[in-house]
Amino acid sequence: MKKVVFMGDSITAQFKLLSQYENIVNIGVGGYKTTELIPLVKELRLHQPDIVVLLIGINDFLCNKRFFEHGYTIPFHKTYDTLLDMITVNLPRTKLYVVSMLPVAPRKEGMLNETNALKWNEEIAYINQFIKHQSKVYRATYLDLYHEFIKDGMLNSEYSLDGIHLTEKGYLTYLDFLKKHTEEIFI
Structure with missing residues (x-):
C-alpha cells in the first residue's frame, strides 16, 4: 500500500474523509x-511518502486582496515555485499531485461580495494556469478541481459553507474526483 501525504491549508485540514484510509496522512x-x-517540507520528508497531494493558494490570494486584516503581499508565483522545487528536490522519487485552487463564492459580510467573487474567480482561473504550467515543469500531475466546483462563475453553493470552505457534500465530491483521477492513492 502506498503512503500518501496531503498537505495544504484549511481546505485540506478539514478533509476528514481521508482519515478512513490507513495509508493517508x-x-x-x-x-x-x-x-x-x-518549512513543512522538512516534516513531509520525515514521512517519506510515495505520493504527495498539494492544495494551496487561496490564503495567499486572499492576503494579496487584503481580505485579511493582517494581509500582506505574497509573491505567489515565486513562493509556489519554491514550494514545488523544495518538494521535488527533497523527495525525488515521490509522485506529486498538484490540485488547482478552488473558486470562491460571496459571503454575507466583508469584501467577498458577488461582484468581487466573479472577478476573483477569473483571476483564480488565471493563477490555475500558472499552477498547471508549474506542474509540468516539476513533472507533477495537475488536478483541475476548479472546474469541478464552479457553477455560474462561482463556487457551487452546495459545496460551500462560507464561500471558501467546503461542506460535507463538497468533500464527498472532492473524494470522488480523487478516486476517479488518482486511483493509486486508494489502492
Whole structure:
C-alpha cells in the first residue's frame, strides 16, 4: 500500500474523509499559505511518502486582496515555485499531485461580495494556469478541481459553507474526483 501525504491549508485540514484510509496522512493546517508550507517540507520528508497531494493558494490570494486584516503581499508565483522545487528536490522519487485552487463564492459580510467573487474567480482561473504550467515543469500531475466546483462563475453553493470552505457534500465530491483521477492513492 502506498503512503500518501496531503498537505495544504484549511481546505485540506478539514478533509476528514481521508482519515478512513490507513495509508493517508493529512498535514493540512488552517490559515497556511505557501510561505508556511515551505518549512513543512522538512516534516513531509520525515514521512517519506510515495505520493504527495498539494492544495494551496487561496490564503495567499486572499492576503494579496487584503481580505485579511493582517494581509500582506505574497509573491505567489515565486513562493509556489519554491514550494514545488523544495518538494521535488527533497523527495525525488515521490509522485506529486498538484490540485488547482478552488473558486470562491460571496459571503454575507466583508469584501467577498458577488461582484468581487466573479472577478476573483477569473483571476483564480488565471493563477490555475500558472499552477498547471508549474506542474509540468516539476513533472507533477495537475488536478483541475476548479472546474469541478464552479457553477455560474462561482463556487457551487452546495459545496460551500462560507464561500471558501467546503461542506460535507463538497468533500464527498472532492473524494470522488480523487478516486476517479488518482486511483493509486486508494489502492
